[in-house]
Amino acid sequence: MTALAHLGGAPTPTAPPGDRDATRGSYRLLPYLLLLPGAAWLFLFFTVPLLQLAAASLYDPAGSLSTGYALTWAFGNYPDALQAYWPQFGRSFLYAGVALVLALLMGYPLAYAIAQKAGRWKNLLLVCVVAPMFTSFLVRTLAWKTILSDNGWLVGLLRDVHLLGPDGRLLATPVAVVLGLTYNFLPFLVLPLYASLERLDARLLEAASDLYASPTQAFRRVTLPLSMPGLVAGTLLFFIPASGDYINAELLGTPNEYMIGNVIDSAFLVRLDYPQGAALSFLLMAAILAVVFVYLRRAGTEEVL
Amino acid sequence: MRQMGRDAGPAGDLRLADLTKRFGVFTAVDDLSLTVPQGSFFALLGASGCGKTTTLRMIAGLEEPTGGRVLLGDRDITRLRPYKRPVNTVFQSYALFPHLDIAENVAFGLRRRGIRAVRDEVTRMLSLVQLDGYGPRRPAQLSGGQQQRVALARALINHPQVLLLDEPLGALDLKLRRQMQIELKRIQTEVGITFLHVTHDQEEAMWMADTVAVMNAGRVEQLGAPADIYEYPATPFVANFLGQSNLVEAEATGLDGDDLLVTAHGSRFAVPVGRARSRHGRVWLGVRPEKLQLVADPGRVPDGRNAFRAVLTDICYAGVSTEFLLRTGWGQELSVFTANADPDPRLVPGAEVTAHWHPRHSFVLPRGGEHDVPAEETAEPVPDRLGAGT
Numbered sequence: 020m021t022a023l024a025h026l027g028g029a030p031t032p033t034a035p036p037g038d039r040d041a042t043r044g045s046y047r048l049l050p051y052l053l054l055l056p057g058a059a060w061l062f063l064f065f066t067v068p069l070l071q072l073a074a075a076s077l078y079d080p081a082g083s084l085s086t087g088y089a090l091t092w093a094f095g096n097y098p099d100a101l102q103a104y105w106p107q108f109g110r111s112f113l114y115a116g117v118a119l120v121l122a123l124l125m126g127y128p129l130a131y132a133i134a135q136k137a138g139r140w141k142n143l144l145l146v147c148v149v150a151p152m153f154t155s156f157l158v159r160t161l162a163w164k165t166i167l168s169d170n171g172w173l174v175g176l177l178r179d180v181h182l183l184g185p186d187g188r189l190l191a192t193p194v195a196v197v198l199g200l201t202y203n204f205l206p207f208l209v210l211p212l213y214a215s216l217e218r219l220d221a222r223l224l225e226a227a228s229d230l231y232a233s234p235t236q237a238f239r240r241v242t243l244p245l246s247m248p249g250l251v252a253g254t255l256l257f258f259i260p261a262s263g264d265y266i267n268a269e270l271l272g273t274p275n276e277y278m279i280g281n282v283i284d285s286a287f288l289v290r291l292d293y294p295q296g297a298a299l300s301f302l303l304m305a306a307i308l309a310v311v312f313v314y315l316r317r318a319g320t321e322e323v324l
Numbered sequence: 325m326r327q328m329g330r331d332a333g334p335a336g337d338l339r340l341a342d343l344t345k346r347f348g349v350f351t352a353v354d355d356l357s358l359t360v361p362q363g364s365f366f367a368l369l370g371a372s373g374c375g376k377t378t379t380l381r382m383i384a385g386l387e388e389p390t391g392g393r394v395l396l397g398d399r400d401i402t403r404l405r406p407y408k409r410p411v412n413t414v415f416q417s418y419a420l421f422p423h424l425d426i427a428e429n430v431a432f433g434l435r436r437r438g439i440r441a442v443r444d445e446v447t448r449m450l451s452l453v454q455l456d457g458y459g460p461r462r463p464a465q466l467s468g469g470q471q472q473r474v475a476l477a478r479a480l481i482n483h484p485q486v487l488l489l490d491e492p493l494g495a496l497d498l499k500l501r502r503q504m505q506i507e508l509k510r511i512q513t514e515v516g517i518t519f520l521h522v523t524h525d526q527e528e529a530m531w532m533a534d535t536v537a538v539m540n541a542g543r544v545e546q547l548g549a550p551a552d553i554y555e556y557p558a559t560p561f562v563a564n565f566l567g568q569s570n571l572v573e574a575e576a577t578g579l580d581g582d583d584l585l586v587t588a589h590g591s592r593f594a595v596p597v598g599r600a601r602s603r604h605g606r607v608w609l610g611v612r613p614e615k616l617q618l619v620a621d622p623g624r625v626p627d628g629r630n631a632f633r634a635v636l637t638d639i640c641y642a643g644v645s646t647e648f649l650l651r652t653g654w655g656q657e658l659s660v661f662t663a664n665a666d667p668d669p670r671l672v673p674g675a676e677v678t679a680h681w682h683p684r685h686s687f688v689l690p691r692g693g694e695h696d697v698p699a700e701e702t703a704e705p706v707p708d709r710l711g712a713g714t
Contacts, residue, residue: 228406
């Protein structure tokens with residue numbers, strides 16, 4: 020938002036005196052003109068549908084597609100939806116949270132290695148991180164279905180080393196859903212982290228070590244705080260879509276692993292219960308906003324906001 | 325660990341023994357041995373790429389030597405990790421932590437060693453570097469000179485046995501640099517810690533340090549008090565890196581009492597034996613430009629002085645002094661500095677003049693192979709280039 024503030028008062032020291040007012044006037048308008056296409060797009064295709072969705076969430080739940088809906092300000096849709104589907108809500112955040120922890124454990128060292136240690140392999144490794152995105156999300160998740168299947172090599176191996184019982188399986192378990200989420204959203208965590216670790220000045224680490232910081236202390240006191248912006252951005256980019264996801268639970272889990280995304284999906288497309296689907300969508304949005312808000316407060320990175 | 329700097333007795337000297345660092349086939353530091361006495365202000369002076377910063381980094385532990393040892397007192401610290409060494413560095417880039425305020429930057433070293441009560445010490449240090457009240461600010465809010473002082477305070481607060489300064493004033497403008505030079509010297513006297521200062525600025529080195537080591541190609545060319553090195557350089561490189569010298573190709577021809585006689589381009593010159601580093605064969609005859617005097621009338625040269633005739637080719641006025649460029653009969657260009665008081669109106673370009681100097685102001689160096697050629701960026705005249713015509 021600060022960028023806008025600067026745009027408004029662009030001075031025009033070189034403008035000839037006669038044209039000054041006119042020039043200044045068009046300079047003042049310029050930022051708004053630049054904003055116009057994007058703003059119009061957002062208004063038509065985001066704000067309007069969002070309001071429509073908000074209205075739908077307050078429709079009379081007794082209505083249906085065939086009989087039509089009436090806007091009765093049925094605020095009761097919200098508590099009703101929450102009461103019916105709170106386990107799916109809890110599961111969404113639980114799975115996304117566990118996946119986030121796994122992704123951090125893999126992604127931070129990966130981003131650090133690419134940014135600071137990879138040398139001439141840096142670009143190649145970055146391409147490797149992004150490469151899976153060239154195939155569709157759906158195809159990638161279907162591939163995981165094969166990897167985790169009961170007669171796949173992974174389950175066979177785990178059974179052989181007795182990490183899984185003879186009838187143990189991965190597919191259709193919470194483990195499979197969490198693994199899928201971790202895999203699918205990992206690049207969203209790694210890329211922003213890489214960007215901030217890449218800017219990290221190695222000389223600061225030398226200075227820390229010169230000032231009695233062991234490698235562990237140097238990481239905690241210098242590397243970690245300086246990578247906070249990337250860490251916060253990456254965490255959000257990972258957690259927000261992961262907690263709203265329904266493909267992984269759909270393909271790798273069973274209804275017992277369904278997340279809130281699956282419920283919304285079925286409300287709109289299977290049960291055709293628009294008021295409930297809309298109410299659930301808003302509840303999900305509110306819950307994510309609340310989590311993000313608390314998180315940003317805790318992370319204490321005033322630079323991010 | 326904190327006590328070490330204080331308890332170390334006279335045996336707190338920093339010693340480098342046969343220190344070598346190779347990067348692939350390139351030898352950055354070549355079998356370097358020197359002793360930095362405890363409490364001294366020691367300058368490592370050299371052009372960029374001469375190995376001085378690599379030497380400093382090996383002492384700090386940021387670079388591992390290929391061979392040789394680093395000793396602090398009797399303690400061998402060669403293989404010690406940087407965070408276990410009682411030395412601290414003021415980095416050329418300052419390397420202040422951008423996410424910490426000034427007070428926390430300064431307190432960083434104390435905190436890492438588990439010292440909790442840091443406030444008084446931080447206040448004391450900020451006041452030592454004249455930054456009282458700057459504690460809550462961020463590094464980005466400070467000017468270059470102020471950041472430099474924070475870097476100094478951040479290192480000094482740890483009471484290191486040796487403080488390493490890596491071109492600490494390189495990023496400052498001239499006026500600020502002068503100010504910080506005085507400041508650094510004051511602080512060194514006040515805290516009494518050994519300062520090892522790496523610089524490429526010969527004036528800075530001479531001005532600040534008790535002892536200067538002139539480095540070239542990974543080795544120390546000469547080591548000593550600034551005045552000793554300046555007045556009696558050991559090699560043509562030193563003669564031209566530290567200040568400027570007129571070096572003339574000559575042959576040593578014999579002794580006359582306490583004087584060594586040398587012949588250069590048909591003229592004979594006398595040099596006291598004590599100022600000759602070689603008494604036989606091919607030598608350089610050297611004299612500093614400010615030691616030469618110019619007269620228009622050859623009859624006015626006092627007895628017992630060395631003299632040669634030349635043509636004045638150019639005059640460069642520099643305020644406090646004037647530089648005269650002379651072309652000698654054998655085609656070499658030499659320079660003369662004269663303080664600007666009562667200039668002789670007959671000294672104009674094209675004039676035939678006589679330059680003379682006292683024999684005790686000359687020095688004689690052995691003249692060997694190509695390695696004598698002084699570095700590119702040093703002041704003229706470069707003897708090899710000038711001698712090429714003869």
